[in-house]
Amino acid sequence: MSETSATGKPASDMGLVVVGAAGRMGQTLVRAIHTIPGARVIGAVERADSPHLGKDAGELAGIGIINVPISDDPLPVFAKADGVLDFTTPASSVEFAGYAAQARIVHVIGTTGCSAEDNAKIAAAARHATIVKSGNMSLGVNLLAVLVEQAARALDADDFDIEILEMHHKHKVDAPSGTALLLGEAAAAGRGIALAGNDVRSRDGHTGVRKTGSIGFATLRGGSVVGDHSVILAGTGERITLSHHAEDRAIFARGAVKAALWARGKKPGLYSMRDVLGLS
Ligand code: NAD
Numbered sequence: 563m564s565e566t567s568a569t570g571k572p573a574s575d576m577g578l579v580v581v582g583a584a585g586r587m588g589q590t591l592v593r594a595i596h597t598i599p600g601a602r603v604i605g606a607v608e609r610a611d612s613p614h615l616g617k618d619a620g621e622l623a624g625i626g627i628i629n630v631p632i633s634d635d636p637l638p639v640f641a642k643a644d645g646v647l648d649f650t651t652p653a654s655s656v657e658f659a660g661y662a663a664q665a666r667i668v669h670v671i672g673t674t675g676c677s678a679e680d681n682a683k684i685a686a687a688a689r690h691a692t693i694v695k696s697g698n699m700s701l702g703v704n705l706l707a708v709l710v711e712q713a714a715r716a717l718d719a720d721d722f723d724i725e726i727l728e729m730h731h732k733h734k735v736d737a738p739s740g741t742a743l744l745l746g747e748a749a750a751a752g753r754g755i756a757l758a759g760n761d762v763r764s765r766d767g768h769t770g771v772r773k774t775g776s777i778g779f780a781t782l783r784g785g786s787v788v789g790d791h792s793v794i795l796a797g798t799g800e801r802i803t804l805s806h807h808a809e810d811r812a813i814f815a816r817g818a819v820k821a822a823l824w825a826r827g828k829k830p831g832l833y834s835m836r837d838v839l840g841l842s
Contacts (some may be wrong), residue, residue, distance in 0.1 A: 576820070576826055579605035581642045581658055583632050584622060585615040586733075587672065587811060592623035594815035595647075605639030606632045640665045645822040649814075652676040655767035660688035669697040671816045673738025688832035692825045696835035697740025699817030703791070704835045705808045707748040709741050710793045713802065714752025719775040722795045722802075724749045729782035729790045738763060738779040738816040741806075744779050745793050 578595055582588040582605035595601050606619035612634065620628030633639060640646065640661050648658050654672040660683075662669035671684065671689045684695060697703065714724060726749070728742040738746075742759070749755040755775065762778045774780070781811035789808035794801060808814070817835060824838045836842045 565692050572722075574595045575600055575602045576823060577602060577604035577642065579603075579607060579609040579636070579639045579646045579824060580619065581636065581646060581648045581654070582650035583619045584617075585609050585649065587704070587814065588810040589738040591647050591818060592619050593625055594812055594819050595797040596620070596623075596625050596628070597740050598797070598816070598819050598823075601825055603628055603630050606630050607636045607639060608632050608634060610634040633766075634754055636661055640667065643667055644826060645681070646668065647772055649818070652680045654688075656680050656683045656797055659684045659691060659693065662693070663687040663690035663830075666690055667692075668822050669822045670699075670825070672697075672748055672760060672814060674708045674743075674817055675736030685832050688830060690830050692716055692828050692830050692833070694821040694833045696715075696817075696821075696823050696836060697744040698789075698814065699821060699835055700808060700813040701817065701839060702742070702806050702813070703741055703808075704839050704841055706791070706793070706804060707745055710745050711748040711752040712763075713793075713795055713804065715754075716750040716752075717795055717797070717802075719753055722797045723772060723774075723778070723795045724753075724779040725780065725796065725835060727782070727792045727794065728786050731788065732784050734783060734834045737781040737783070739781070739789065739791070741789060741791050742781075743780055746779065748758070749777050749793065779822050787803065802804075 578587050595603050614632050617632050619630045619632050647670050648655050649672040652675050655671050664685045674697050697786045726742045728739045746757050760776050762776050790804050792805040794803050821838045
């Protein structure tokens, strides 16, 4: 665990564990931590059946050997860490939140597709762990969410329909994306309604006319797209489109490391990327 100097500032680099270290985001995280002052990789964890167990996390990520072998046992590495960066699966993130709470360390969760039940368990773990969870860790998307909330507030539901269009690479397993849902929540907040019950997640066949005030989602999958999102506010005779295009996963990884550094020393609780970026 970290020490604090007389000035109240952390005396040493923040030791981070990357779980899912062999994944697309896991490898990007290892590379990002390597370039960011104040943080270093001290552990790497993968599934028990991963073909990458025992390999060096830095070498796998293409930055050379960092003397951090990939292990399938989170507990010993969590015990010596200051924080965990987690872009894995909902079930794994719930499990890791419990371990982070036991170890009383920072847990940054980028995993998407969590159910309401998963989120309730993560919120319970946040009584002891300092958790930052967001469907998108980039500055650009979190700023976009603020703009979407403002636009939805300014443009009346009777006059402007809100539709959210997203596209991701063909390997993505959940839909709509966590980012599309984050933007939907922002639109709903602007309208003063809950997203649940007002969301239309797919359309097929004879759907009937659009329900006033609903927030629609459309999902595209293909190729290697890192993440494209557009929020369309469609009125009669005019249309506003607010968009973000992610070109490199490094934006999410840098955001996650920033979140971990921000959360270090904060009291336990569940925080969002908007808190980290001062956009709340
Ligand atoms: P991926 O499949 O490439 O990587 C996930 C990795 O997690 C895999 O290597 C897998 O073996 C590992 N894993 C799964 N269960 C594990 C466990 N119990 N213990 C240790 N490792 C485990 O997927 P990806 O593209 O890297 O995305 C991962 C998640 O991050 C997805 O939910 C995705 O939507 C999300 N994501 C979020 C953001 C954001 O900014 N919040 C950005 C990109 C991706």
